[in-house]
Amino acid sequence: MDTFKNLIVILMSSVLVNNYVLSRFLGICPFLGVSKKLGQATGMGVSVIFVMLIATLVTWPIQHYVLDPMNLGYMQTIVFILVIAALVQFVEIVLKKFMPALHKSLGVYLPLITTNCAVLGVTINNITDGYNFVESIVSSLGCGLGFLLAMVLFAGVRSRLDESDVPECFKGLPVTLIAASFVSLAFFGFAGVVDNLFA
Amino acid sequence: MNKNVKNIVVLTSVCAVVALLLAVTNYITAPIIAKQQEAAANEALLVVMPGGEDFAAVDLSAYALPATVTEAYSEKNGGYVFKLTTAGYSSGMVIMCGVDASGKVTGATCLSSGETLGYEKTYGDTVVGATADSVDALDTVGGATKTTAAYRGAVKDALNAAIILGGGSVDIRSEEEILADNLTAALPAGDGKFTSVFITEELNDISAIYAADNCAGYVYVSGEHFVGVDKDGNVVSEVSEELRTKVSDAAKIMLASTTEDIDLSAYADMPSQVLSAKKTASGNYVFELRAAGFGINGSAYYNPSGEYIYIRVLATAAGKIIACETVSQKETDGVGSACANADFYTQFNGKEESNYKEIDAISGATVTTNGYKTAISKVFTAVKILEGEA
Amino acid sequence: MQKNSNASVLLRGLLLENPVFVLILGTCPTLATTTTVIGALSMGLAAMAVLICSNAVISLLRKVIPDGVRIPCYIVIIAGFVTMVQMFVQAFLPEIYELLGVYLALITVNCIILGRAEMFASKNTVGKSVLDGVGMGLGFTLALLAMATVREVLGSGSFAGIALPFFSTHTISFFVKAPGGMLVYGVMIAIVTKLTHGKAPKKKSFACAGCPSAAMCNASACETSAVKEDN
Numbered sequence: 001m002d003t004f005k006n007l008i009v010i011l012m013s014s015v016l017v018n019n020y021v022l023s024r025f026l027g028i029c030p031f032l033g034v035s036k037k038l039g040q041a042t043g044m045g046v047s048v049i050f051v052m053l054i055a056t057l058v059t060w061p062i063q064h065y066v067l068d069p070m071n072l073g074y075m076q077t078i079v080f081i082l083v084i085a086a087l088v089q090f091v092e093i094v095l096k097k098f099m100p101a102l103h104k105s106l107g108v109y110l111p112l113i114t115t116n117c118a119v120l121g122v123t124i125n126n127i128t129d130g131y132n133f134v135e136s137i138v139s140s141l142g143c144g145l146g147f148l149l150a151m152v153l154f155a156g157v158r159s160r161l162d163e164s165d166v167p168e169c170f171k172g173l174p175v176t177l178i179a180a181s182f183v184s185l186a187f188f189g190f191a192g193v194v195d196n197l198f199a
Numbered sequence: 200m201n202k203n204v205k206n207i208v209v210l211t212s213v214c215a216v217v218a219l220l221l222a223v224t225n226y227i228t229a230p231i232i233a234k235q236q237e238a239a240a241n242e243a244l245l246v247v248m249p250g251g252e253d254f255a256a257v258d259l260s261a262y263a264l265p266a267t268v269t270e271a272y273s274e275k276n277g278g279y280v281f282k283l284t285t286a287g288y289s290s291g292m293v294i295m296c297g298v299d300a301s302g303k304v305t306g307a308t309c310l311s312s313g314e315t316l317g318y319e320k321t322y323g324d325t326v327v328g329a330t331a332d333s334v335d336a337l338d339t340v341g342g343a344t345k346t347t348a349a350y351r352g353a354v355k356d357a358l359n360a361a362i363i364l365g366g367g368s369v370d371i372r373s374e375e376e377i378l379a380d381n382l383t384a385a386l387p388a389g390d391g392k393f394t395s396v397f398i399t400e401e402l403n404d405i406s407a408i409y410a411a412d413n414c415a416g417y418v419y420v421s422g423e424h425f426v427g428v429d430k431d432g433n434v435v436s437e438v439s440e441e442l443r444t445k446v447s448d449a450a451k452i453m454l455a456s457t458t459e460d461i462d463l464s465a466y467a468d469m470p471s472q473v474l475s476a477k478k479t480a481s482g483n484y485v486f487e488l489r490a491a492g493f494g495i496n497g498s499a500y501y502n503p504s505g506e507y508i509y510i511r512v513l514a515t516a517a518g519k520i521i522a523c524e525t526v527s528q529k530e531t532d533g534v535g536s537a538c539a540n541a542d543f544y545t546q547f548n549g550k551e552e553s554n555y556k557e558i559d560a561i562s563g564a565t566v567t568t569n570g571y572k573t574a575i576s577k578v579f580t581a582v583k584i585l586e587g588e589a
Numbered sequence: 590m591q592k593n594s595n596a597s598v599l600l601r602g603l604l605l606e607n608p609v610f611v612l613i614l615g616t617c618p619t620l621a622t623t624t625t626v627i628g629a630l631s632m633g634l635a636a637m638a639v640l641i642c643s644n645a646v647i648s649l650l651r652k653v654i655p656d657g658v659r660i661p662c663y664i665v666i667i668a669g670f671v672t673m674v675q676m677f678v679q680a681f682l683p684e685i686y687e688l689l690g691v692y693l694a695l696i697t698v699n700c701i702i703l704g705r706a707e708m709f710a711s712k713n714t715v716g717k718s719v720l721d722g723v724g725m726g727l728g729f730t731l732a733l734l735a736m737a738t739v740r741e742v743l744g745s746g747s748f749a750g751i752a753l754p755f756f757s758t759h760t761i762s763f764f765v766k767a768p769g770g771m772l773v774y775g776v777m778i779a780i781v782t783k784l785t786h787g788k789a790p791k792k793k794s795f796a797c798a799g800c801p802s803a804a805m806c807n808a809s810a811c812e813t814s815a816v817k818e819d820n
Contacts, residue, residue, distance in 0.1 A: 023767040025620040029700060032616070074225045074676060077694045078217065078668035085664060117617050117698040124691050169783040170775075173613060177775030185768040202655065210658040210665075213650075217669035224673045228680035235683045 007138045010131070014142030016190040020118050021150040022183060027118030031151060032176060034109070041155035045148030047109040049141065052122050054091065055084045056140040059123040060133055080123050085114045118147060154183055244272055244280045247306035247323075248297030251278060262363055265356035271364065276300055279364055281357040282310075285349045294323075294350065296357035302365075304329045307354055322350050331358040331369070385436050386427030388415035395541070397511055398522050402449045417453075419446045456480050466584050470577040474509075476585065483521065486512045486581060490574035492528065492567040493535045504529035508538055508567070510574055512547075518582045520555070523547040523575070535567035544571075552579040598717050602724030608701045609732035610781040615701040618692050619733060620770040626749040629737030630730065631685045635678065636696050637726025639670045641719055643702055646670075648710040648718035663706045664697070671697045701729060732777075739773050740764045 020026040027048070034044045059080050067073055092110045095103035113119055122143045126136040157179050166175045244254050257271040257279070264271070270282035277300030285292050297305040307323035322340065329337060334355045339347040359369040383391045389411030396408040396417065407420040416429040426443075427436040432450040434443045458477040463469050477485040489507035497503035506529035513522040525539045537543055538561060546558040555575055560568040608614045615636070622632040646666055647654075654662045675693050679686040686693065696702065705725055710718040742748055744764030746757030763769045 025617045025767065025770070026695070028616040028620060032613075074221060074672055075218065077672050077675070077697050078221070078665060081664055081668050081697055082214075082661070085661065117695045120698050121691055121695055124694055128691065167779075169779045169786070174775040174779035174782070177771045177778065181768040181771035181775065184771055188766070188768065202657070206655050206658045209654055210661055213654075213662045213665050217665050221669060221672055221676075224676050228676040231680040232676070232683075235680065239683065 007135065010135055010139050011142040011145075012193070014139050015146040015149065016187065016193060019146040019150055019187055020121065020143045021147055022180075022187045024121070026121040027116050027147055030113070030116060031147075031154065032173065032180070035151050035154045035158055038152065038155045038159075041151040042148070043105055044109045045144075045151040048113055048116065048118065048147045049144030051084070051088060051091075051110065051113045051116075051119055052140040052144040052147075053137065054087055055080075055119050055123050056126060056136050058083055058087060060126060060136045063127050076124065076127070077120075081120055084119055084123070088114045118143065150183070150187075154180060157183060243295060243310070244274075244297070246308055247295045248274060248278055248280050248299070249306065251280070251297070252276070254280065257364065262360075264360045264363055267353050267356045268360045271360065273364070277365075278305065279357075279361045281360055283353040283357060285353040285356075292346075292350065292353070294353045294357075296326075296354050298357055298361035302330050302358060302361060304334075304354060304358065307350075307357075309350070322347050326351065326354045329354065329358070331355065331362060334358060381425040382409055382418050385418045385425035386411060386416055388429075389413065389418070389427075390415070393418060395524075397524055398453075398513065402452060404445060405449045408453070417450070419449060421445060452481075458485065461585065468584055470580055472574045472577040473581045476581060478585075479513075482516050484514050484516065484582060484585060486514065486578055487526070488512065488574045488577060490570045492538065492570035493530050493564065494528070496566050496570060497531070508571060508574070510544070510571070512575070512578050514578050514582055516582065516586055518579050519551050520547050520549065520575070520578065530564065530567050535561060535564040537561045537564065538567050538571055547575055550575075552576070555579075595717065595720055598720045599724040602721070602726075602728035603731065604728070604781070605785060606725075607728045607732055607781065608704075608725050609729055609736075610778050611785065612701075612704070613778070614704050615699045615729065616774075617695065618699060619736060620767070620774060621692050622689060623733055623737040623740050623770060623773075624744065624765045625688070626734065626737045626741050627685075628688050629733035630749075631678075631682070632689055632692065633726070633730025633733045635674050635689070635693060636699060636701065636729055637722070638674055639667065639696055640702050640705060640726045640729075641722035642670045643667045643706060644710040644718040644722035645715055647706045648713060648715045651711050659711070660703075660707075663703060663711075667702050667706070668697045701725060736770075736773055736777060739777075740769060744769060 014020070018024060021028060021031045030044055030048075035041045062079060062083065063076065067075060067079065072079075088110050092103070095110075122140050126139055129139070131139055158176065161175060161179055164175075170178075241251070241254055245251055251274045253275040254272040257273050259268065259271060267283045267285050268281050269284050272280045274280065278298055280295060280297045283294045283296060285294060293310040294307060295310055296307040299305050304326050307326050309323060325337060326334065334351060337351055339351065362369050379391060379393075382389065382393045386393075390413050392412040393409040394412055396410045398405065398408055404421050405419050406422070409418045409420070411417070414430060416427060416435070419426045419428055421442060424438065424442055425436070426434060426438055426446045428446060428450045429435050432447070432454050434447050434450075438446070456479055458479050461476040461478060463473065463476060472488045472490065473486055474489055475487045479485060488510045490510055492508045494504040494506040494508065508528040508530065509526040511524050511526050512520055514520050523544050524541075525544050528536065528539050530536045530538060543559075543561060547555060550557075556572060558572075602608065604611075606612060609616075609619050618632050618636070622628045643663075643666055647663060650662075650666075671694065674696070675686075678689075678693065705721060709721045713721070738748065742753060742756055743761050744766075745762075746753055746755075746760040761769075764773065
């Protein structure tokens with residue numbers, strides 16, 4: 001039961017409190033780049049969840065069964081990024097061949113995610129936070145869901161932004177960032193939620 | 200095909216070269232990093248044990264140490280550093296304490312505390328050099344008695360833990376456990392369950408009386424001796440003749456003590472806090488008082504209970520409090536309810552009108568404390584009225 | 590569009606092609622490490638070191654590395670330098686290492702580094718690539734410093750840890766929190782846009798070209814949205 005509670009806490013805190021995009025600034029590029037339309041935002045978000053999950057699935061065992069026993073901890077970054085890149089390519093090829101429909105909806109986003117810092121960030125954080133395998137998976141799922149949530153919410157905000165009249169020099173990215181700042185501020189309201197989840 | 204081969208060869212060689220370079224860098228930096236990390240880990244330990252070397256964590260599960268000890272590190276020269284968590288006055292303190300091979304405190308520091316007074320930051324310097332035997336004699340800081348006493352207790356636990364780790368044995372029972380053991384030893388018929396009794400007379404050298412809950416008798420405490428007395432006043436413990444006489448006399452006084460009820464309506468000026476008064480055979484007064492604490496004067500927002508705090512006080516005709524205890528209270532649980540703790544009300548023992556305010560207030564319960572003090576101040580008024588001085 | 594004289598290679602990173610405020614690359618560290626001036630400075634310098642080294646090596650190998658495995662090779666080289674910087678920082682500046690945390694490792698996926706490798710170093714000589722690295726690195730560092738100065742002074746009332754009169758008694762902690770970072774960044778970009786109005790290269794050319802994933806990205810998922818938005 002305690003394990004289960006612990007997992008819920010990890011999940012909720014990575015979705016709401018430590019939202020990767022809005023409070024840890026990981027994955028900002030796609031957040032700003034691909035949140036223009038709701039459809040795109042959802043596609044990107046789902047792809048990120050997918051990649052985060054498989055990346056964790058692979059990098060956690062690599063860290064604990066290959067790098068650590070061989071004292072190669074310092075190769076972490078380089079191995080993780082290569083593994084993630086290769087994995088994404090591999091998944092893309094598999095999807096293309098066997099699930100063309102899914103590939104059509106997610107495929108275009110996959111390569112973009114290779115160098116997404118949120119994915120590398122979540123795999124490294126899972127190791128530094130000392131999570132076990134199940135906790136790592138849950139935390140990755142939470143981070144992915146948090147990313148999706150932020151993307152979808154923000155897509156809604158941006159559709160309104162388009163219609164507003166902003167000063168010339170604020171057009172485009174500046175006003176988008178300021179809007180993102182307010183969405184992030186809203187997420188601050190979740191700060192105490194997780195601590196008191198089971199209180 | 201040729202192109203593919205070239206791709207693979209180039210990528211592989213790039214990887215190989217990078218891996219080699221990383222290995223070299225790691226070879227250079229790894230020892231430095233290891234040293235840094237060790238230094239960082241030792242920094243907190245060095246604060247309480249200057250000059251300590253080769254700290255290593257001790258496996259606590261192998262020893263029966265005081266419960267306050269949460270971590271222990273051994274040091275090259277036979278000393279230990281302990282991390283202790285203690286209750287303190289409000290939300291507890293985490294204390295690091297170093298003990299050298301000769302069993303002396305090398306340093307103590309408070310890592311975190313919810314204490315409000317700040318004495319926990321400086322008290323660590325006071326305990327340096329103390330040993331397990333001398334630590335109890337250290338002064339606490341007036342106005343922060345509990346914080347500093349808890350600090351001192353933690354340091355004592357560290358000193359005891361060092362003795363245990365060094366192969367010695369120490370009594371690490373808590374005060375409550377020691378008391379319970381002593382009472383049971385003095386009066387086995389009491390079945391281990393005793394309640395403190397209010398001493399209504401000024402008794403020679405008797406500091407406390409405990410009554411067995413099953414009415415088997417009493418235990419009289421004189422100095423460090425616990426003496427069992429049956430319900431008829433006969434001393435049942437094996438004690439020296441002198442002590443037997445002393446306790447026996449005290450028991451006679453207690454059993455024979457008659458009290459005379461005083462009709463308060465005869466005294467127009469009697470403060471409303473004084474509910475009843477009795478005069479004992481030896482000329483002392485026993486008052487029952489009510490104090491308006493948070494239950495009466497609390498803010499409406501917190502919905503006070505509407506109940507007074509009821510207090511019983513034994514005072515001499517000269518206006519000195521011999522004993523004081525809280526009879527009942529319905530203050531806020533966990534805050535003002537501390538007025539029912541002996542730690543609080545026994546502070547008034549021995550106090551007079553001139554110094555009764557010099558007690559440690561209940562943390563976070565100013566209204567309760569002030570109400571209590573006001574009621575106590577009426578004891579002195581009442582004594583004066585009854586003695587015809589006012 | 591760009592004259593490749595050494596001076597212009599070096600200087601354009603500072604303002605006209607400032608990687609942070611104009612090219613909008615490397616947003617994550619820009620937002621995450623600018624709560625303190627010290628953090629921003631160390632992040633800027635660490636990234637600059639990696640940028641210079643990787644630019645030099647990639648430019649050196651530009652004729653050796655075949656097109657097909659270009660990006661993986663770049664990633665390996667960059668990750669290698671990042672790890673080296675990481676180890677040196679951990680060994681000699683452990684406090685900075687603690688301060689930057691995971692963001693130090695994430696220099697690997699900082700778009701500036703891969704972006705400059707792809708856009709510049711793979712097409713230019715070693716000398717120019719190093720200059721480009723210095724220029725871009727300086728631009729990145731200065732941008733981070735500017736952000737951090739605003740955020741630390743307003744948010745913590747200090748500059749590089751030194752308490753400032755007035756500000757230290759009137760702190761607005763909003764600025765050192767996540768939303769404050771985004772707000773300051775947005776306003777900074779607006780100011781730079783105003784300053785360089787008409788002179789800065791059109792962002793369009795950087796929308797996908799500047800994206801390190803562009804080479805692998807056959808469908809222009811972000812171009813359709815990002816470009817339209819920038820206009």
